[in-house]
Amino acid sequence: MNFTTLLFAIENGTAIITINRPDKLNALNKDVFTDVEAAIDHIQNNTDIKSAIITGAGSKAFVAGADISEFNGLTNEEAMALSKRGQDIFFKIENSKKPVIAAVNGFALGGGCELAMACHFRLCSDNAKFGQPEVNLGLIPGYGGTQRLTQLIGKGKSMELQMTANMIGATEALQLGLVNYVTTADELLPKAKEILQSIHTKAPIAISKVIECVNVAVVSDSAYTNGKSGYELEMAAFGETFATDDMKEGTTAFLEKRKAIFTGK
Template sequence: MYETIKTELSGSIFTITINRPDKLNALNQQVMQELALAIDEVYTNKDIKSGIITGAGAKAFVAGADISEFLTLSNEQGAGLAKRGQVIFQRIEDSPKPIVAAVNGFALGGGCELAMACHFRLASDNAKFGQPEVNLGIIPGYGGTQRLTQLVGRGKALELIMTGDVIPASEALSLGLVNHVTTAEELIPKTRAILEKIHTKAPLAIAKVVKCVNASFDKDLNGYETEIQQFGACFGTKDLQEGAEAFIKKRAANFTGQ
């Protein structure tokens, strides 16, 4: 079905691997189209409870966009490219099921933007992050100026984007850009362990958490009001009933997402 990505469903976790290792998994339009289809599958397949996005090979998560595609674009075509990329990455950010980036090497340019669109990030100790677009006479276009600012703050985001500096996983951890740094061998097992823990929680509540946290960055929404609405929407669900009964009876809850 796919030519530039690989997918695998194991234990309710859907792993999407960008599979162009000879190109350091650079994002071209075919990758973006296939990634969009894979994200649609996360939304629609009831057997999928969460997703991981990672890169093929030992060198790169995604080392950027395929720059050869940029050379002939007009202003309007460039804007259209950014718009399409932002729509796809917004789908990742808005997913009601957690999607986590397992960054296994270079995450540069569009690769860093892809990682930041995920709900959170784990990195191997050889990972490197950066938005070096200014070196090419352009700027991040897939949401990088916004999400990097949200994650590391205005001053550091401006410094990183304006210098084009590439930072190691250890610095990304200290900045809050990634949640955990592991060895390369432990990256996927650690990511899966966190998702498996999330799987034991109420799926409806997890989806509402995503909606509320994202609302805090949406200028058109009042995050506190969103929280009130989503909190109220939990009442009357079978999951709340199950969670409350399990708590009272001191047993493990068995949530069904209803």
């Protein structure tokens, strides 16, 4: 894969996507969106790739926000189109059937925080800073931040952070549940890879169904979505896993007291 704004590598079945604009603190622009979408599509279609990590080049920033220079002169309709573009790509990440996790190094602000939150979960280095400072520009988050931050840390704290534009550090992010782990900068990618290698030993179809069901629960609080509640979707997905070879292998291996070998079928 050839990208203008990303570094892309595959290691032990994990794709490592690195936003590579360190001179701009890896700010999101149209080219980054195009490259990220292409990378996610490639990951979904490549059977050799089982998972992905999204991170940022350098030690200063994961993604320090959107490239504000592209905002100048946008009309209402163009701004809405930009928001939809970002949301659509982040939905692709969120709804990926393969695990996608964020390894946040340094600043994750504005669109960078939104990108991290679109991933299935997050790890961060101890120098990480998170925030949605859009009100400082007379704006609000446009790539899903008002929704995902509220889902992850609760209404009250989400309201406070978005209205004050305050940043939070790694320790508070961990306490609020915004990230799962805090590591040193050197340990960040190894820890992310370690977690994904563990996930790789599990049944791929079952993993994809967990992602699907949890996403519905988070988005709708188990209310009805597309005619089904989260509980009904879970029931249907549970039944579907019973028709897989992986389920037969997993249960047989358990009874035979051996390690299961999953094929994704």
